[in-house]
Amino acid sequence: MSSSRVVRVRTADSDVERLLREGIAEIQAELHVTPDFPPEVEQAAAAAVADPRLPELDRTDLELVTVDPEGSMDLDQALHLERTGDGGYVLHYAIADLAAFITPGDPVDVEAHRRGQTLYGADSRVPLHPTVISEGGGSLLPDQVRPALLWTITLDADGARTDVQVERARVRSRARLDYPGVQQQIDDGSASESLALLKVVGELRLQRERARGGVSLPLPEQEVDTSGPEWTLTYRELLPVEEWNAQMSLLTGFAAASLMMYARIGFLRTLPPPDPRDVQRLHRTAHALGIEWPAELLYPDFIRGLDPAKPQHAAMISACTRLLRGSGYVAFDGEVPADPLHHALNAEYAHVTAPLRRLGDRYASEICVALCAGDDVPGWVHAALPELAKQMQTSSQLASRYESAVLNLVEAGLLQGRVGESFDAVVVDVNEKDPIRGTVTVAEPAVEAPVVSASDIPLGTDVRVRLTTADVATRKVEFTLER
Template sequence: MKTLADPANRLSHGLAAIRTRFQVPEGFSRAVLAAAEAAAARAPTGHIDRTDRHFVTLDPASATDLDQAFAVEAAGPDMLLHYAIADVAWFVDDGDPIDLEAWRRGTTFYLPDGKAGLYPPVLSEGAASLLPTGPRPAVIFTVRVTPDGAVHLDGAERAVIRSAAKLAYDSVRDTDLPPGFADLTARLQHAESRRGAARVDPPEQEVALRDDGSFALVFRPRLASEERNAALSLAANMAIADVLRAHQTGLFRVMAEPDDRAVARLRQTAVAFGLDWLPVATLAQFEATLDPGDPKQAAFMLAIRRAGQGASYQPFQPGIVPWHAAVAASYAHATAPLRRLADRYVIRATLAVANGQPVPEIVTAAFDKLPVVMARADAIGGQIDRAVIDLAEAVMLQGREGEVFAAIVTDADDRGARIQLCDLPIVTRLALRGAEPGDAVRVRLVSADPDRQRITFEPVV
């Protein structure tokens, strides 16, 4: 990691400006906080006691808003994933102040110096979070995983659980995890490969807060523990989607395949990068072979992400199969209700249909309204993320105007070229005509303006 030199504290000032620019909420109103305090004191009723099961959580070390805990059980040749999800709906009533504020926000917004939560901390980091500090109400989805990795929802129930351990991505050991975890995740990941799923994430450009209070601008590849944990969430969300589709209800996460023109451009990009993409291999098959630790392959993975049409939410529609191209299956969001508004309603619908009950009308009505709310929240979150990166890049480069940097072109279109600096984790655009992906270029820094979150380069001829 490279620590940012920020003696004037421009990053903190810039983050405050970004919060103002995007109207990131600061705290909660007194009415919301009072309602949350009252809700946090509720004792679970109608919840089955499952505190005898060995549940654990697996998250970033610093996380306190824990949506998911899991336990694993053998069932003959099958494996059972008992996936406990924070029972947010137990604490939040339809139309109460907490609910209304959550509809205004849509999601939790994350910035390097802190987050703006979807729910007040007394719930999201306390009574509703699946922390190992005592019993918690949860919704348990029991997902049956066959030897070939196929998934089926065996049941859903409200239960009280007790997490035995808060495990962290960067320090977890296999011996910390429930017996059977490795077998379970291997089945799920093999099934992804057979489906042709392209759920391969490139390294993320991010601003990280270091232990000494300084910031670093980094490319952070996903850890193997994150991928294995994501496989559990994916399995539950696929099984839930199948159940909801069968009952002609639900809200689904959908994403179209890159079109033929985009795939043709990606094939040219692969040639420019010197990557061996066989003509008979699909994009999904090729992406699954890529190594995010290799700079050119990581750049190509970023190009694939940009070539897609983006994901969105879609309520159930008769005769239409909701499809997520990266997952290569129908898929719902149900496993992060502390951070995403939509998940609370998908969970409520799944609880109903899994137990032979009608889906509440207020949930069905929400499915029609949520796509717009979630699209707005996702867009704001993406804009915040990009603004934070732009700010960090400007702070890192301020004072180096006139310096020449080596770079590689990762993408090019009629607007110019997108370049990756070779020695710094910085990606930017350049007005460069005739550039091709894979071209090595030299660029001069013209300006670095933290106040405007903008850096400008010019090509060195």
Template sequence: MRRRPMHMSDEALDTLRAGLVELRTELKVPLAFPKRVLRAADKAAGEPILPDKDARHLPLFTIDPPTSKDLDQAMHLERRPGGGYRVYYAIADVAAFVKPGGPLDVEAHDRIETLYFPDLKVPLHPPVLSEDAASLLPRENRPALLWRHDLDALGNLTDSTVSRALVRSQAQLDYATAQQKLENGTAGESLLLLREIGKLREAVEVARGGISVNLPDQEVTVKDGSFRLGYTATLPVEGWNEQISLMTGMAAARIMLDTGTGILRTQKEQADQNVVKRLHDIAKALGIVWRPGTSYATLVRSLDPDRQTHMAFLNEATSTMLKAAEYTVFRDNQKPAHTTHAAIAAPYTHCTAPLRRLVDRYTGELCVAACADKAPPTWVLDALHCLPCDMARGKSGLADRQTVDLAEAAVLMHRVGEVFDAAVIDTDAEWGRPREGRVFLADPAVLAKVESTNGLDLQLGSSVRATLQRANPSADGDKVLFTVP
């Protein structure tokens, strides 16, 4: 389930930039890299460890948002003689530049992941690496971890392996351009196969009970002096692209499980009946029919993210599932009791975004070692048990939530005192009597904090008339607050 980015128009940014600066200050976001780290990055950029294998003959292409320069993945897809498909999937080889225990490594363990804000990006690695020397930019020779996936005619994965190789991407596509090429008949064979294989993998996902939710992108604009919050639906090609990444994450998890050492992204709370009941109550409040006997996965696939009530449910469901996910380490064939990611319905790990996420560098190394029938590097094994705690310190989720809070406060700031029809979609019942929670407004589509001021408990799933008490982008704490009188 991909993150949902927030976009702001220039006019909206001009008004809210001070709030974004304050947000980064509160989160203690490190905007600048120390000089020692920049020096190390400059040196590493000119002295990468290059692999012996040469795969520059593969006509790889990347597909990302239009302004992206930190290109983690490139792919080439082809038909196999006799039937089925072969997918080459190149992942940026960050370990070719980052020396274990060196300044770049230490800084990456402090930052954990790239942070995205509407006005800027705070990278995991210095841009000379993440947006240049280590990025899979077109027509540049780059060290990579090159996956080779073989699939049968129905899209089932039959074999996967990964090794280091020198690659050279031939084209950099953005999602809109790729979708347009597919629709107007100008797409090349490899891009056509992305659609073909992507659809097959979606069918495979449905068959195993997995779920992919690509939530709409949020957009904040200003019209007639007022802030507006809107949504832009994702394109089909984004989902097909995501399927290749998911397939690789599942293949990596299986390789690590087979060799007895690794780190998985696990999730087991989807099966918890309390969670399912909570989601049933939310669906009822939003007018979503969840028929008896219908599984959560089936319901989610039936929803339309372009509809605001469906979007609200998917947002809450996705948030619930993300909170339930964790990193699980195992070594020396002491495999954990639970190895599955519930939303994916299979073992899974993060391994396809090492320029933007710390853990992916380690899972990539484990898989390369396993496929070469070698022991993992000592620096990987030494760090393995600390990685779950390291990743838990990441701030991307908090940054995303607080950016949304800032935008919603701007949208509502001239409507303080108004009463809105709302649905209670979260409460603090687990902490005692439910007097606080969150409500969903259909128009504008806002999720915000609510407090009961009449001494009565908030009922999860109930419809209420909520009064807007506060909507202040500059406020400390809750920037938007509703009360139920």
């Protein structure tokens, strides 16, 4: 089955809730992960939050706001946009500064290196840091003075970056906003000038993305509703503001990568060019979902034409995550990487905007702060770089396994009452060594799962399949080919 995006589960059934909770607990035990922290880590985190190292620079004058999914508490980013006198724009982007709470080698740091990143799956979370930091003292919660890494990025009238600076500062967010609320304010004209500019600058950046041949997947969020007699799977409609907001993060990541490449020291997020076989497989998936994809249309242009509000298109976007396979990290110190590009973005790129959730962001940010200040990069950063890429790659693989296992659990629950039913599907993959086994995509409900047959499976063809297995206990779904 495909692993695409964190799912949210809505249920009014206590038995279903228990089933999911127990299933997720089993997954955590299998993968040897836990949301709980050792006592010494919790104690060190609490002590650090009680006495943070606040920077001298005071930028609490900036009217920053956070924009996140509803209910979020681990707020990494706060933003403010304004116009310049020459027709351009300035983005002030405050990022949570963990150096105020974490000292290299302390218990919180050691545990963060062991975990690497926060794991997400359904409504479960295995955090990178204790919540007293990630949802408390380190989070950019409203009306609280917080330590931050303040990025100031200037753009010209066309949205091209002209300058960048990052420095430590005290900030205070004015409001914790969510996507639906901000979208409503922008649509009805009640948004502040800063939020109105989020749309303007976001669309300018999207235009530049198209021009350079880059693409970012507007990944849908799956919602499983178990409150009725049968589980139903839907895709939450993505709002334009989510793309505009993502562009601010990407803009900052590009700026960080540029600083580090120039200085020949850094930590980049990379992605190789897509495998042509994966692109061909996606053509078959598009066919299965009834989406036209002309052979002459390049995949970035095809993806941009998808509408996440349509269930089939949302499933297609999820399937396109296979083009992100091979993504990784590269650390360098003295010599730039042979291929530093993130090929989906068609640019050099670094993760720096989610330090509460990713270990590597803290290191890349420290490098950029030092470079902008004209200081030497700290010795502890130099010492960590050789192993950091491996640590992040390992944690990314674990995150993928965790999310996939939870999604498999939920999809098995979705289909558990439909064993024996037949579905229209298309064969999107065949095992080269065992051609009676393959993978099918079912249009409704939009799932991808293994299929077996008594004879060789016809690749890329429309088929009728029967659901033979949907086992919540083993998190397994399997179909049998009927014709």
